[in-house]
Amino acid sequence: MASTTQIETPPAPPGGRSRPRSTGRAGDRIFLGLSRGSGILLLVIMASIAVFLTYRAAIAISKDEGNFFTTFDWNPAGDPPVFGIAILLFGTVVSSIIAMVIAVPIAVGIALFISHYAPRKLAGPIAYVIDLLAAVPSIVYGIWGALVLVPYLEGLNLWLDQFFGWTYIFEKTEIGVARSLFTVGILLAIMILPIVTSVSREVFLQVPRMNEEAALALGATRWEVIRLSVLPFGRSGVISASMLGLGRALGETMAVATVLSPNFLISLHVLNPGGGTFAQNIAAKFGEADAFGRDALIASGLVLFVLTLLVNGAARLIIARRKEYSGANA
């Protein structure tokens, strides 16, 4: 987990070309070659994934009789083949947003507790227990979600419907157990908790002692120290941690496939059963799909790929704008 602190880009060397020169010794040159090679290999792999996805997706989309972006159906085996990603895009984004809304505040809370409040003896174990959540395979979350979480959430759903039904979002208009985007969001929140927590914790631990001590010396309380020095310093780190978590939530497959009751309707009533996500749809449809059906699924995978790229790009932009606070610069 310690290595995840290095997710920031290192500060650009001032004056562009003034990189430390190689000494010309064999070991140095081999290492240079190796690292340059891995960098290029990474780019080649990413480019070939993109080319492969685009090529197969183009085959599928060219035969799609519906509109790929607006059709509310997924039936590439039909005659004529009709499929579109509207539902999947909506479901993926909504369930991930729910997951982020739940997970990020909790994760920041846990990270602050571990780094600034908990006695040392307690902080370690709590951190490890949270990290352990990452070791549980997602299918186990799925089975747990379907067997335990779903029945237990019915009460919460009724409560939300009764008292927050006026928000429209929490109005439950269809009967059925809680196999909804909301439940998926909760499950995803649990699943992304470890990564967001551990990265945030590392960032909070790197706040310069001087800043905190200076604040304390001015008579700030512990909360004021956190508010005035820890949170501003850690903000970009927390944002990148959240984006890492978001990346996981967007791509989560088996847990969602097990818990969600997929259908091809869009509804902002998040408590209603139904919806779908890219990864869940691919897992569900891949087994029985013919060659063309697989191309169609690959086309949907390409959209997920682009979505993830956009999210990561946005995260980098946010971080770049707040470079002065970046943990990597400390």
Next chain:
Amino acid sequence: MKLQRKNRLRATALGALAVSGALVLTACGSDNNSGGDSGGSGGGQTKAASNVKCDGAKGQLRASGSSAQKNAMDLWVKEYMAACSGVEINYNSSSSGEGIVAFNQGTVGFAGSDSALKPEEVADSKKICKSGQGINLPMVGGPIAIGFHLDGVDSLTLDAPTLAKIFDTKIKKWNDPAIAKLNPDAKLPDKAIQPFHRSEDSGTTQNLGKYLSAAAPADWKYEAEKKWPAPGGQGATASSGVATQVKQVDGSIGYFELSYATSQQITTVDINTGGAAPVKASSENASKAIAAAKVKGTGKDLALDLDYTTKAEGAYPLVLVTYEVVCDTGNKADTLGTVKSFLTYTASADGQKLLTEAGYAPIPEAINAKVRETVAGLS
């Protein structure tokens, strides 16, 4: 620094704990699968498989396809391999679609499929079967059970139009007059019906669709596809997933192969076919319905046309038949002997008898005799 080192040590220890924890958890996860086939493994394996003829069988045979016949295949392969030493059969129960794709790529000796080959698939098969084409051999029959969970109701009779309306969410309450009329003695509660269906594409869904559109054409206007066609209801993954939901949720109804109902003790719906009495879902009753089927395939192809509207006494009409797909002529020489020998066994009286033990339905003798004849003539 010192603190960090200590942390790292603890991290290793807890990492080990995490790994072992994960192992324990995955072990729990895989337990879940054993429910399905526990129904069948009772008496089958203890009998001596003396009637298996191994003539010409040798080496390794790969096959793949329908997961609906997985439990039957497992039993057959076990019996067969016990009798014929040195022969190895691998049936990969992926799905009907994958089975046919593999067959048409020439990577398997035969494929299992829930539905007969489509014309374009037959056309494809001509590349593999150089002098012939792919044909369907009906080998495993089975009832699709409609399971329900309704506290206070132990038995329920429904007919095709009512079933169609329930799965199409046109009937929304258990005390609907249409249900009450079919069940005058039952105390039906004023509770919402929660119909469950398969969330992934499935041959079972397609067979239910075929039944509903044949037996209740006015109420079920969807085409029989592998994808669930109706807008309402809730989805769950695989037959086991649907069965689990029905078991768990009061007021629910769903469909799956009979073995899932048996292993999870789910009450099944009796179907009112218009005959003398409502029919229970059982292997025996399903066989009676398959007996009413006609062969619609031409030449050596034995694809069946099932009579979903049969009113025969004790015939359970909601059935599915899964086929083995082989080449009528032009099979690969190195696996031909094994394919013939194995399929001769599965179509034999002994082989078909095993089906009942696994919750399937044997293919009726009249059709089965033709299957044996066709298998004997494979070249």
